[in-house]
Amino acid sequence: MKRIIPILLICCGFGNALAQEPSAGSFLVATDSLRDPSFTETVILVLHYASDGALGVAVNRPTWVDARETFPDATYLENYSVNVFYGGPVARSNLVALLRLEPTDDLDLQPVVDDVYVTADPEFLIELVDAAETDQRLRLIAGHTAWEGGQLEREIESGNWRVVPAAAGQIFASEPLRLWTELNAPQSELMVSTPAEFETVAPD
Secondary structure, three states, X not given: OOOOOOOOOOOXXXXXXXXXXXXXXEEEEEOOOOOOHHHOOOEEEEEEEEXXXXXXXXXXXXXXXXXXXXXXXXXXXXXXXXXXXXXXXXXXXXXXEEEEOOOOOOOOOOOOEOOEEEEOOHHHHHHHHOOOOOXXXXXXXXXXXXXXXXXXXXXXXXXXXXXXXXXXXXXXOXXXXXXXXXXXXXXXXXXXXXXXXXXXXXXX
């Protein structure tokens, strides 16, 4: 498995060029102006944001696919029976893990927000999967979303995304399909539906 996230955990400071300013640890909430059906009613957690571009994963797109079926070569998933999430169209054959961990000096990671950490290191995951009994502590996400430098800023300025602070409880929501609606409340009381293309995550 390749490490697809060389630098995800650096939070940078930026000027006030954008009315809504993204940063690592914030949500991008798709608006009704976003016409790309791949991102309809999607909430993306920003993992990296800098002048060279941005990277994030969708957190409200659970699939019906068992992680063990999608990644049969990942032997450390043998006892993990939770379905994989769809993170985005880039590198869908790679796993990104979001974890809730107790802070410790021995942990060689920095939190993205609150007690939420991210890793794509399979050796690190081997140590954590057995300890994660439910998806309230560990979520495995296939694929991610990426923007080139300046691309995300243009999409925000065009009104396609709304930037809001993220919280651990929202990232690990027990009903992730409701997250988009809740972040837009009281605009709508409708449940978020899962588009057909999200029901199966096929390796690239």
